[in-house]
Amino acid sequence: MNAIEIKNLSKYYGKTAAVKDLNLTIPEGALFGLIGPNGAGKTTTMRMLAGLLDPTEGEILIHGEPASQDWRALSRQIGYMPDFFGVYEDMLVWEYLDFFGRCHELPADHRMRVVDELLELVDLSGKRDDYVETLSRGMRQRLCLAHTLVHDPQILLLDEPASGLDPRARLEMRELLKELGAMGKTIILSSHILHELAELCDSIGIIEKGALVTSGDLGEIKQAALQQRTLKISMLSSLEDAQQFLSNYPGVGEIFKNNHSLEAPFYGTDEEKAALLAAMIAAGIQVTTFSETTSDLEQIFMRLTKGEVA
Numbered sequence: 001m002n003a004i005e006i007k008n009l010s011k012y013y014g015k016t017a018a019v020k021d022l023n024l025t026i027p028e029g030a031l032f033g034l035i036g037p038n039g040a041g042k043t044t045t046m047r048m049l050a051g052l053l054d055p056t057e058g059e060i061l062i063h064g065e066p067a068s069q070d071w072r073a074l075s076r077q078i079g080y081m082p083d084f085f086g087v088y089e090d091m092l093v094w095e096y097l098d099f100f101g102r103c104h105e106l107p108a109d110h111r112m113r114v115v116d117e118l119l120e121l122v123d124l125s126g127k128r129d130d131y132v133e134t135l136s137r138g139m140r141q142r143l144c145l146a147h148t149l150v151h152d153p154q155i156l157l158l159d160e161p162a163s164g165l166d167p168r169a170r171l172e173m174r175e176l177l178k179e180l181g182a183m184g185k186t187i188i189l190s191s192h193i194l195h196e197l198a199e200l201c202d203s204i205g206i207i208e209k210g211a212l213v214t215s216g217d218l219g220e221i222k223q224a225a226l227q228q229r230t231l232k233i234s235m236l237s238s239l240e241d242a243q244q245f246l247s248n249y250p251g252v253g254e255i256f257k258n259n260h261s262l263e264a265p266f267y268g269t270d271e272e273k274a275a276l277l278a279a280m281i282a283a284g285i286q287v288t289t290f291s292e293t294t295s296d297l298e299q300i301f302m303r304l305t306k307g308e309v310a
Contacts, residue, residue, distance in 0.1 A: 001027075001028055001063060001064060002025050002026060002027050002028065002061070002063075002064070003026050003027060003028045003029075003030065003062070003063060003154070003155050003186040004024070004025070004026040004049065004060070004061065004062060004155065004186070004188070005024075005025050005026075005060070005061040005064075006022055006023060006024040006025070006045075006049075006058070006059075006060055006061075007023060007058055007059045007060075007061070008021050008022070008023060008057060008058040008059070009021070009022040009023070009024075009045070009048065009055050009057070009058035009059070009060065010022070010055060010056050010057040010058055011041075011044050011048060011053060011055055011056050011210075012056045017210045018041050018044040018210055019041040019044050019045055019048070019055075019210045020041075020209075020210040020211050021057075021058075021211065022041075022045065022058070022207075022210075022211070022212050023212065024205055024212060024215055026186065026188060026203075027186075028063075028154075028186055029181075029184055029185075029186055030186055030187070030188075030202060030203055031177070031181045031186075031187045031189075031200055031201050031202050031203075032186075032187065032188045032189070032201060032202075032203050032204065032205065033189055033190070033191065033197035033200065033201035033203070033204040033205070034046070034188060034189070034190040034204070034205050034207060035190070035191070035194065035197060035204055035205065035206045035207070036190075036206060036207035036208055037208065040207045040208050040209060040210065041207055041209070041210040041211075042159070042190040042207060043082075043083065043159055043190070044210075045207070046080070046082075046157050046159045046188070046190060047082075048060065049078070049080075049157055049188070050075075050078060050080035050157050051067065051071050051074075051075050051078070052080070062074045062077055062078070062155070063077065063154075076104075076151060076153070077153055077154050077155055078153050078155045078156075078157060079148035079149055079150075079151070079153035079155070079156045079157065080148065080156075080157045080159075081144055081145055081147075081148045081156070081157065081158045081159065081161060082159050083159040083160040083163055083190075087132050087140055087143065087144065088132060089131065089132045089133035090131065090132075090133065091131070091132050092128075092129055092130065092131060092132070093119070093124060093127050093128055093129070093130055093131075093132060093135070093143060094115050094119065094128045094129065096132055096143065096147070097114075097115045097118055097119070097143075097146055097147060097150060098111060098112070098115055100147050100150045101114055101115060101150050104150055104151040106150070106151070114150060114152075118146040118149055118150065119146065121146065121149070121176075121179070122142040122143065122145060122146045122176060123142065123172070123176075124139060124142060124143060124146070127139065136169070137164060137165060137166075137169065138165050138166065138168070138169025138172060138173070141161065141162075141165060141169065141173060142172070142173065142176065145158070145161065145173075145176065149180075153185075154184075154185060154186060155185070155186045155187075155188070156180065156185055156186070156187045156188070156189075157188050157189075158177075158187065158188070158189040158190070159189075159190050160190055160191055161173055161177070161189055161191070162174070162191060163191075174199065174200060177189070177200055178200065181200075189201075198218065201218060202217070202218065203215070203216060203217050203218060204216075204218055204221065206221075229265070229266050229268075229273070229292050229293075230263060230264070230265055230266070230292065230293045231263065231264055231265075231266045231273070231276075231290070231291070231292055231293075232258075232261055232262075232263050232289065232290075232291050232292070232293055233246075233261060233262050233263075233264075233280075233287060233289065233290050233291075234260060234261040234262075234287070234288045234289035235261075235262075235285055235286050235287050235288055235289075236286035236288060237284070237285045237286045239257060239260070239261075239262060241285065242262060242280070242285050243255050243257070243262060245280065245283055245285060246262065246264060246280075249276060249279065251266055251267045251268040251272060251276075252264050252265075252266055252276070253265035253266070253267070261289065263293075273292070277290050
């Protein structure tokens with residue numbers, strides 16, 4: 001079953017479209033990254049999914065149920081962490097989580113057990129009796145994530161969860177999100193830190209000017225966006241002989257020498273790449289390394305949002 005289905009979702013402010021005709025499907029257990037430049041509509045989309053904004057048009061389904069029919073009941077399945085999360089600084093850490101447990105009407109004995117379990121999960125048990133105002137920014141972010149988990153939602157909406165964190169705190173947050181994913185939670189997160197999304201997410205959606213540019217499996221998007229691949233080939237044979245061979249081979253672009261190897265763009269399928277390697281060996285070229293350089297998520301994002309790929 002799909003955790004979330006978005007059908008023709010739009011949000012207008014006057015004549016300005018913050019989100020326009022958005023269609024998206026996110027399966028249960030996915031770790032989905034929503035990517036887009038500032039003002040692309042990421043936060044507006046997240047707020048509509050969290051029930052904090054009413055769509056102008058379109059429909060949201062939560063586990064197959066229309067959100068418009070009984071949002072209060074469906075909202076119990078969702079935990080939302082906004083990009084700017086206010087905290088009550090004059091509370092003790094455990095009191096902060098206990099307060100939201102009361103808001104979700106958790107029974108007293110169950111509530112205290114949940115507080116202790118969440119503090120352990122986010123590695124704040126040692127800060128249990130400290131005031132929230134004494135916590136570092138990274139600790140506050142983890143506390144806010146714990147707040148999001150108080151009612152044990154199956155879907156987490158995390159808007160820029162690593163925003164403003166130092167490298168160590170970002171690493172701690174990333175490991176925590178991986179742990180939540182391993183627990184079977186469906187996680188939708190937005191971020192401008194693209195390399196972290198690439199490490200975390202199994203699927204992504206790229207949004208620009210309120211419209212979805214593309215979505216799906218990260219590997220498939222890479223392959224579709226980068227229609228050419230760059231090959232790096234090392235050999236024991238003469239570089240000049242190999243360069244001459246490659247320059248006459250179909251699908252090979254301009255060749256560059258790089259120390260003891262050659263690099264060249266290659267336009268072809270996996271089968272055609274394998275055929276190229278076989279042809280080089282058959283021609284007597286002693287290939288020691290035949291690899292394809294990878295393209296990071298930043299490159300994919302820049303190509304797609306600049307319209308370089310249809």
